Amino acid sequence: MRPPVLAAAALAALLGIPGAVAADQGRPAGLVALIDRVVADPRDASAHAALDAAARQAVDSRRMAAEAERERLLNGAQEAQESQESMMEAKKRRLRAWERDFSEACSMASNADKVRGAVEAYEALLRDFPVYSDTAPLLDSSDREIMGIFYRTIKRNYPYLALGRDTADPRMLAALAFSRDSELHAKYGGLPFSGAAEAQLKRAEKIAGLKAIVERQLWNMSEAVSLYSRGRWTGSAAYFDKVLSFDGRDEEALYYHSLVLKKAGAGNLKR
Numbered sequence: 001m002r003p004p005v006l007a008a009a010a011l012a013a014l015l016g017i018p019g020a021v022a023a024d025q026g027r028p029a030g031l032v033a034l035i036d037r038v039v040a041d042p043r044d045a046s047a048h049a050a051l052d053a054a055a056r057q058a059v060d061s062r063r064m065a066a067e068a069e070r071e072r073l074l075n076g077a078q079e080a081q082e083s084q085e086s087m088m089e090a091k092k093r094r095l096r097a098w099e100r101d102f103s104e105a106c107s108m109a110s111n112a113d114k115v116r117g118a119v120e121a122y123e124a125l126l127r128d129f130p131v132y133s134d135t136a137p138l139l140d141s142s143d144r145e146i147m148g149i150f151y152r153t154i155k156r157n158y159p160y161l162a163l164g165r166d167t168a169d170p171r172m173l174a175a176l177a178f179s180r181d182s183e184l185h186a187k188y189g190g191l192p193f194s195g196a197a198e199a200q201l202k203r204a205e206k207i208a209g210l211k212a213i214v215e216r217q218l219w220n221m222s223e224a225v226s227l228y229s230r231g232r233w234t235g236s237a238a239y240f241d242k243v244l245s246f247d248g249r250d251e252e253a254l255y256y257h258s259l260v261l262k263k264a265g266a267g268n269l270k271r
Contacts, residue, residue, distance in 0.1 A: 030054060087255040094130050094251065095138075101125060102142055109149040112157040116180060119173050119203070122146055126210040131217045131243055132252045133225045139214060150176070174204035217246045221253065228256055233264035 034054055037047035102125055108118035129139060150168035154161050154176050161175050168176075178200045224239030240257040243250055 083255065087251050090251040091130070091132055095132075095135075098125065098128065098130055102146070106146050106149050109146055110153055112153055112180070115150070115153060115173075116177055118146075118150070119177060119207075123203070123207050123210065126207065126214055128247075129214045131214065131221050131247060131250055133221050136215075136218045136222070139211075139218065143211065170204035170207040171201070173207070174200035177203070213246070217243055224253070224256065228260060231263075233260050236260050237264070 034047060034051040037044060038051055041047065101121070105118050105121035105125060108114040108121060111118075125142075129135070144167075147168040150173060151162060151165070154168060154172065158176060158179055161172060161179065165172065220239045220242045224236050224243065227233075227236035227239065237257060237260045240253045240260065243253040244257065247253075
């Protein structure tokens with residue numbers, strides 16, 4: 001009489017044969033049949049040999065599959081690490097370039113003859129500010145630094161513009177630029193063009209507006225990273241999109257946005 005499949009499964013468990021359980025559980029039927037042969041006739045040498053060979057093949061197959069999966073995971077981890085390191089290095093390069101340009105703007109801000117160029121340079125720096133998850137303090141400190149330099153230059157050369165103030169602001173820079181224009185026109189002849197004061201005020205408003213935009217984008221980046229860390233992919237992607245609408249080459253936003261798409265499925269999230 002053919003032994004019950006349960007006996008074959010029990011023997012397989014005792015022999016330690018991976019996956020050798022009842023075939024109706026989705027396991028290899030070949031091993032179960034060989035075990036049945038051994039149970040039916042323990043003296044059948046060919047059945048024992050076939051079972052040993054099948055067991056070794058099953059073990060080898062399982063080991064090879066495990067090694068392949070391990071290699072895949074290791075390669076994936078290495079690629080992820082290299083991608084992150086590349087992103088971090090790109091951030092460092094851009095920050096170094098921005099800080100170099102900022103230093104030059106500060107140098108100009110300390111010279112009354114170059115103050116107009118300094119204002120234009122600071123406006124450009126705000127437009128190109130690196131919106132990263134860790135640069136909010138940089139925006140605050142750089143703004144305080146250059147406004148402090150502008151203030152000292154104004155107080156030294158145009159003290160009447162600094163009355164009652166202890167630092168500069170965009171409107172003060174507008175007044176400085178207008179005073180410089182008026183001074184140069186008086187020195188070399190002619191009058192400032194009609195609407196000069198209004199033009200300088202518009203520039204002041206533009207600078208203030210740019211700073212507010214950058215602050216908002218820094219907040220968007222913070223929210224994007226926070227949502228990403230909590231696995232809220234759709235919300236995270238939406239905030240990264242906002243950052244990328246301000247700066248399409250933002251290395252950190254691009255890096256995390258690509259991870260979000262992979263985790264959530266590219267078909268579910270569209271930029």
